[in-house]
Amino acid sequence: MVTVKNPKTSRKRLAAHYLLLVVAACFLCSTVLIVSREPASSAANGVRGILVDAHSASKMVNKPHLIYGTAWKKDATAKHVSEAVKTGFRFIDTACQPKHYNEAGVGNGWTAAAQELGLGRGDIWLQTKFTPVSGQDPNNMPYDKDLPVVEQAKVSLQVSLKNLHTDYLDSWVLHSPLPSFEETMKVWRVMEQAVNDGLVRQIGISNCYDLDTFRLLYQQASIKPAVLQNRFYAESHFDTGLRSFCKDRKVKYQSFWTLSASRKALGTPQVKELAEAKGLTPQTYMYAFLMSLGYVTPLSGTTSLIHMAEDVAVMERTQGGETMFTEDEQKEMAVILGMPRL
Numbered sequence: 222m223v224t225v226k227n228p229k230t231s232r233k234r235l236a237a238h239y240l241l242l243v244v245a246a247c248f249l250c251s252t253v254l255i256v257s258r259e260p261a262s263s264a265a266n267g268v269r270g271i272l273v274d275a276h277s278a279s280k281m282v283n284k285p286h287l288i289y290g291t292a293w294k295k296d297a298t299a300k301h302v303s304e305a306v307k308t309g310f311r312f313i314d315t316a317c318q319p320k321h322y323n324e325a326g327v328g329n330g331w332t333a334a335a336q337e338l339g340l341g342r343g344d345i346w347l348q349t350k351f352t353p354v355s356g357q358d359p360n361n362m363p364y365d366k367d368l369p370v371v372e373q374a375k376v377s378l379q380v381s382l383k384n385l386h387t388d389y390l391d392s393w394v395l396h397s398p399l400p401s402f403e404e405t406m407k408v409w410r411v412m413e414q415a416v417n418d419g420l421v422r423q424i425g426i427s428n429c430y431d432l433d434t435f436r437l438l439y440q441q442a443s444i445k446p447a448v449l450q451n452r453f454y455a456e457s458h459f460d461t462g463l464r465s466f467c468k469d470r471k472v473k474y475q476s477f478w479t480l481s482a483s484r485k486a487l488g489t490p491q492v493k494e495l496a497e498a499k500g501l502t503p504q505t506y507m508y509a510f511l512m513s514l515g516y517v518t519p520l521s522g523t524t525s526l527i528h529m530a531e532d533v534a535v536m537e538r539t540q541g542g543e544t545m546f547t548e549d550e551q552k553e554m555a556v557i558l559g560m561p562r563l
């Protein structure tokens with residue numbers, strides 16, 4: 222039997238189904254948006270699960286992010302670190318170098334905030350450094366300066382673990398190459414052993430501005446550097462060759478002095494206008510630009526609650542998948558800064 226449908230009724234039914242579908246889709250989208258935009262502080266009541274997970278370092282680590290830097294904060298270190306975590310920072314950088322960092326303050330700060338927010342160790346990403354004797358204050362050493370350098374590194378790691386209230390580090394960085402490449406490799410082997418012993422998840426190096434040295438380290442390392450943390454500034458041509466080497470080998474380039482070194486460029490009306498068009502400040506525009514490159518992780522050491530919130534907001538927008546910079550906009554910013562290449 223052939224049923225003949227009334228075309229008017231069919232069209233009405235179709236329209237009703239379509240409307241239902243649109244309403245359902247809108248509801249789903251708004252739920253996802255509310256969950257993903259919920260501030261980290263909403264986990265303060267100890268609610269674990271999706272809200273906390275959405276702001277866990279383990280979920281953010283493969284997406285562009287900012288690292289909270291803890292240098293020069295002295296007795297206020299714990300307070301600022303705690304504020305940073307409560308604002309939404311999940312990645313923290315420090316060093317076993319009492320001259321510039323209060324590593325124990327970092328340990329107290331992150332644990333206090335984590336307890337308040339109901340976060341666990343896995344929700345926070347901790348990086349610290351072994352600083353050779355040349356970078357230490359001889360009157361305030363974290364290890365015995367007369368020990369062989371290999372022993373100094375081992376002691377430094379134990380001190381860091383204790384200071385940071387943890388039994389592993391997410392990232393351990395050699396603060397600078399040693400006077401000879403041979404010595405650098407000796408320390409690197411200690412760092413590799415720490416990875417093999419499960420005390421450290423990844424290793425890296427800082428203040429290494431010579432591509433040949435970095436390349437040689439990369440070649441000779443059994444465990445390759447996962448991180449290069451350098452000053453990002455015009456005098457080193459913004460590490461163009463090193464950054465390209467890092468990009469090709471999936472080494473994360475962590476930038477410091479990011480804002481201070483480009484203060485003049487960031488103060489121009491042109492950058493102000495470009496930033497405003499994206500609802501950003503020149504400073505967060507700079508962070509967004511670097512994060513948009515994909516392999517650069519800027520450090521922010523702000524002590525201002527307002528700047529912390531602005532930094533977390535730009536990180537969340539980037540993590541949320543928003544295309545913050547087109548390729549042309551990246552190129553334009555590179556020219557403004559005076560970068561020879563992206």
Ligand SMILES: NC(=O)c1ccc[n+]([C@@H]2O[C@H](COP(=O)([O-])OP(=O)(O)OC[C@H]3O[C@@H](n4cnc5c(N)ncnc54)[C@H](OP(=O)(O)O)[C@@H]3O)[C@@H](O)[C@H]2O)c1
Pocket residue numbers: 289290291292293314315396427428450451476477478479480481502504505520521522523524525528529531532
């Ligand atoms: N490996 C090394 O040898 C090495 C050397 C130096 C630093 N670092 C690391 O890098 C971290 C960052 O140091 P940094 O030298 O790059 O500078 P920084 O400590 O991040 O300082 C940036 C400056 O910009 C200001 N600022 C304005 N708007 C800001 C915003 N939205 N977000 C952040 N800052 C804003 C800050 O002032 P307000 O405080 O008022 O916001 C501050 O004066 C250090 O804490 C340390 O962890 C490593």
